[in-house]
Amino acid sequence: MRPANISRVANIEDLRQIARRRVPKIFFDYVDGGSYSEATMRANVDDFDKWGFAPRFLVDVSKRTLDTTILGQKSALPIMIAPNGLTGMLWPKGEAVAARAAHAAGIPLTLSTVSICTMEEVAAEAKSGFHFQLYLPKDKGLAKSFLDRAKACGAGAIHFTVDANLPALREKDLYNGLRFAGTPALRTMLDILAHPQWALAHVPTGRMPRFGNLPPETGRDLLEQTANMGNINELVITWDHLRWIRQNWDGKLVFKGAMTVEDARQAVDEGCDAVVVTNHGGRQMDGILSSVAVLPRIAAAVGGRTEIILDSGIRRGTQIAKALALGADSVMIGRAYLYGLAAAGEAGVALAIRLLADELSITLGSLGLNSIAELRAKGPGIIERI
Numbered sequence: 378m379r380p381a382n383i384s385r386v387a388n389i390e391d392l393r394q395i396a397r398r399r400v401p402k403i404f405f406d407y408v409d410g411g412s413y414s415e416a417t418m419r420a421n422v423d424d425f426d427k428w429g430f431a432p433r434f435l436v437d438v439s440k441r442t443l444d445t446t447i448l449g450q451k452s453a454l455p456i457m458i459a460p461n462g463l464t465g466m467l468w469p470k471g472e473a474v475a476a477r478a479a480h481a482a483g484i485p486l487t488l489s490t491v492s493i494c495t496m497e498e499v500a501a502e503a504k505s506g507f508h509f510q511l512y513l514p515k516d517k518g519l520a521k522s523f524l525d526r527a528k529a530c531g532a533g534a535i536h537f538t539v540d541a542n543l544p545a546l547r548e549k550d551l552y553n554g555l556r557f558a559g560t561p562a563l564r565t566m567l568d569i570l571a572h573p574q575w576a577l578a579h580v581p582t583g584r585m586p587r588f589g590n591l592p593p594e595t596g597r598d599l600l601e602q603t604a605n606m607g608n609i610n611e612l613v614i615t616w617d618h619l620r621w622i623r624q625n626w627d628g629k630l631v632f633k634g635a636m637t638v639e640d641a642r643q644a645v646d647e648g649c650d651a652v653v654v655t656n657h658g659g660r661q662m663d664g665i666l667s668s669v670a671v672l673p674r675i676a677a678a679v680g681g682r683t684e685i686i687l688d689s690g691i692r693r694g695t696q697i698a699k700a701l702a703l704g705a706d707s708v709m710i711g712r713a714y715l716y717g718l719a720a721a722g723e724a725g726v727a728l729a730i731r732l733l734a735d736e737l738s739i740t741l742g743s744l745g746l747n748s749i750a751e752l753r754a755k756g757p758g759i760i761e762r763i
């Protein structure tokens with residue numbers, strides 16, 4: 378596919394607007410939407426505005442840096458790429474393309490179980506850090522094979538997603554026909570035909586691609602596989618499942634979905650190496666608090682005992698600075714890079730990361746700080762609830 382012209386893009390919202398034009402609605406809505414009323418999805422972004430900075434000027438910040446470590450590995454930025462299903466439907470080989478951009482930026486990437494590319498394809502590109510996100514299959518042989526493959530790929534961590542076993546409804550996905558096996562809604566087919574460049578690149582045979590990591594018996598294409606998810610994955614997950622993973626994975630384990638102090642504490646007690654404070658980008662439970670709203674109390678409870686990754690709602694470098702000041706060690710970005718990928722492939726992801734990094738760097742300097750470590754150490758002293 379030809380990348381869109383992104384020379385005048387100033388922010389993530391600009392990339393979003395280009396993405397909206399480039400990708401058929403069924404896949405743009407899948408990325409852009411949240412569950413039910415989408416109230417939590419909006420709050421994830423808006424709640425950052427409830428915090429404001431208290432800067433110190435007249436400090437020499439000419440040598441400031443943004444590098445840090447994430448789960449024990451060096452990262453050029455306190456940012457990692459979140460696991461996102463179906464990324465390969467936004468750009469051909471989308472997950473591998475995003476991994477190349479992440480590597481060029483010097484940051485790690487977490488790959489979703491439900492990617493189009495296989496984990497082997499993506500790990501080969503994610504040379505600045507590759508993690509694998511696990512949706513736990515019912516078949517423990519299959520689950521174990523994911524862990525074994527992740528190990529063989531050199532995965533720095535497994536992220537166990539705990540908030541998605543009950544499939545919340547994203548209403549636009551229902552209208553577009555993304556939730557059913559067989560052919561999508563007629564208006565979706567017409568919309569795909571109205572994007573010939575995309576269609577030739579993604580569905581040249583007329584059949585949708587498959588989720589690359591899942592075995593053939595799970596379905597012939599992603600529509601069949603999506604409809605079949607209830608048979609593939611555990612619908613009920615408990616701490617016993619986390620223990621099973623802990624016993625079968627000797628590398629770093631990340632608890633993705635800590636929204637209460639209690640869950641964060643137990644995750645640490647059960648041997649997790651990091652918690653992701655996230656509500657799945659407002660795509661699962663609606664009406665749940667925003668991630669940034671619960672971050673300070675989770676940081677107060679388990680910060681220092683574990684690594685804290687803030688996820689959901691990041692669209693600005695200032696928001697990253699706020700998250701770090703409120704106790705996160707790093708952040709994950711989802712839609713922010715997906716819009717870039719849909720707009721312009723690798724260059725779009727690179728731009729999304731650069732826009733966030735540049736804004737973070739200016740914010741850090743304006744706070745009179747020279748490093749991420751300093752920002753983390755000053756913490757609440759440089760940010761106030763409005």
Ligand SMILES: Cc1cc2nc3c(=O)[nH]c(=O)nc-3n(C[C@H](O)[C@H](O)[C@H](O)COP(=O)(O)O)c2cc1C
Pocket residue numbers: 407408409421459460461462463489490491510538633655656657658659660688689690691709710711712713
């Ligand atoms: C299109 C899309 C697909 C997602 N797929 C997954 C997934 O397969 N596994 C997972 O753990 N989280 C998934 N998530 C959640 C992301 O990992 C992350 O929590 C979310 O994107 C953060 O919110 P943000 O998009 O506002 O940054 C998905 C999110 C989006 C937007």
